[in-house]
Amino acid sequence: xxxxxxxxxxxxYLVFSLLLHIGEVVLNAMFVxxxxxxxTKRTWxxxxxxxxxxxxxxxxxVSALLLLHKRGEHLTTFQAFGTAMLHVFQLxxxxxxxxxxxxxxxxxxxxxxxxxxxxxxxxxxxASLPIFGMQVYLIVKYNWFDWLIISATTVTMCAIAxxxxxYRRQNEADIAEGTVLTFPGTIFxxxxxxxEIISRILSLIVLHLYxxxxxxx
Numbered sequence: 491x492x493x494x495x496x497x498x499x500x501x502x503y504l505v506f507s508l509l510l511h512i513g514e515v516v517l518n519a520m521f522v523x524x525x526x527x528x529x530t531k532r533t534w535x536x537x538x539x540x541x542x543x544x545x546x547x548x549x550x551x552v553s554a555l556l557l558l559h560k561r562g563e564h565l566t567t568f569q570a571f572g573t574a575m576l577h578v579f580q581l582x583x584x585x586x587x588x589x590x591x592x593x594x595x596x597x598x599x600x601x602x603x604x605x606x607x608x609x610x611x612x613x614x615x616x617a618s619l620p621i622f623g624m625q626v627y628l629i630v631k632y633n634w635f636d637w638l639i640i641s642a643t644t645v646t647m648c649a650i651a652x653x654x655x656x657y658r659r660q661n662e663a664d665i666a667e668g669t670v671l672t673f674p675g676t677i678f679x680x681x682x683x684x685x686e687i688i689s690r691i692l693s694l695i696v697l698h699l700y701x702x703x704x705x706x707x
Contacts, residue, residue, distance in 0.1 A: 508587040517642040545617035614653040
């Protein structure tokens, strides 16, 4: 019974994590397109597009290299090629989540989960945090409360808190020699991280509003 509950919680955790990642990417992409359509904010379009694409491509490349390095001997030529192509089309994170759901061997499940948490954390600090900071800044500076920017900012904030909470929970699970991190434990971490992230971002925005504009960049 306990094993079934753990498996169910882990499955819910992975599905929620995948939906959150897809939502973050889609909403931020829509927001970037919206910036391009607004001629008064086209400068921000270039910055936001770069912050989205460069980390995403880098993370996908690192993800593919990690998979080929750790599983290369167990993959056929076709499987290796398919894995590489999935990452070329920026579907590496989606594939990793699905792979974790279908994986039966606990050894590979733990290794793949650890890799996913690290890659998600890297993307968070290289892309999500800067994008979130700029979104909050645009809301404050332009008094911009369009549904799109509010939705994109909210989902990005959730993704940041989720990535940090998942990474910390995974480290604690490894130290305690647990099997895998669970959904309820991550939710409590998520609430804690929300407070940290919101307070720090708001402090940065307030600091910027009363200092040199170049300080923010």
